[in-house]
Amino acid sequence: MEAFVKPQAGAGDRALDARWYHAPDVYAREQERIFARDWICAGRTEQLERAGDFVLAEIAGESIIVTRGTDARIRAFYNVCRHRGTRLCTQPSGRFAGAIQCPYHAWTYALDGSLTAARTMADVPDFERAGFPLRQAHAATFEGFVFVSLAPQPEPFAQAFAPLIGRFARWHAGELRTARTIEYDVACNWKLVFQNYSECYHCPLVHPQLDQLSPSDSGRNDLSEGPFLGGYSELRRAGAGLTTTGTSARAPLGDIGGDDLDRVYYYTIFPSLLLSLHRDYVMAHYVQPVAPDRTRVTCAWLFDAAAMAAPAFDASDAVEFWDLTNRQDWRINELTQLGTASRAYVPGPYANAEGLLAAFDRHYLRQMR
Ligand code: FES
Ligand SMILES: [Fe+2]
Helix, strand or coil: CCCCCCCCCCCCEECCCCCCHHCHHHHHHHHHHHHCCEEEEEEEHHHHCCCCCCEEEEECEEEEEEEECCCCCCEEEEEECCCCCCCCCCEEEECCEEEEEECCCCCCEEECCCCCCCHHHHHHHCCCCCHHHCCCCEEEECCCCEEEEECCCCCCHHHHCCCCCCCCCCHHHHCCEEEEEEEEECCHHHHHHHHHCCCCCCCCHCHHHHHCCCCCCEEEECCCCCEEEEEEEECCCCCCCCCCCEEECCCCCCCCCCCCCHHEEEECCCEEEEEEEECCCEEEEEEEEECCCCEEEEEEEEEEEEHHHHHCCEEEEEEHHHHHHHHHHHHHHHHHHHHCCCCCCCECCCCCHHHHHHHHHHHHHHHCC
């Protein structure tokens, strides 16, 4: 594993030009070159426990059905009927009763996507049901998260995610359960959310309550180039926790011990997930662009399943701490969206503490060119 190093900006590293945050043609190109190609986080396997359980994901303007088959495999289908193209499913999540049926003329698909019934079509010369399965996208799972790629031939997941595979094993994140989610509609470009998450230069001003518990200059990174970036920040006091009480009575997750007890790890998983790993909980931000100046961010708080089952379990200390921190971030990101739209905006130089932003920009620009 890589060593942890202090963030460092290069000479001449500057913020992105305004067009990357505002231009509709940039947004359209991102949808094609990034969101319709990369592995995009589409939720948690805990939402797909039984055969027929499904969630809808919105990826690159497409509605995608993610569901578990009777063979336990998780698959992703375009939400498009093979008859005349009608959207099949409109519920955001639920359970199919063994099959997916189109509301228009009742063509019916098995959970593996094959067309099993098409009313009266046997009378049509040369019609073969086998020729009309649901169009499929690629699906993979990692630490309990489901990822989908719309690329016809994506980079194999294990290869694309090699820098992350095994890295979070000691949190046992795959076994955690979501205790709470909060959805935010943020009036800024999705990249500002990623960039803001990647530096704590702003923390003393924007997050006084966070700065009290975790020094803003304690960040050390072990992933500082490529699609996945991040490292840890330290807690000021041994045994502290990023919660409204500044501490936590919850037991450490999985195999967490030693230095990890007094650190919080923060990673960006380009282009759809921010992962924060605490001693006693994991937080995920699912990031979804909606427009050049609009981003849907869904924040989820994940805890140990057994701890959650206890009658006294209460996630509110972590949820409230981060709900406040999130809102502070969205507010400042919205102000950056406004300011970068000005005729007066000229990209300024990154601070050393913003070294990961330069790396994010490099990876982003490589994808776009
Ligand atoms: S459009 Fe789906 S059955 Fe006709
Ligand atoms: Fe922040």
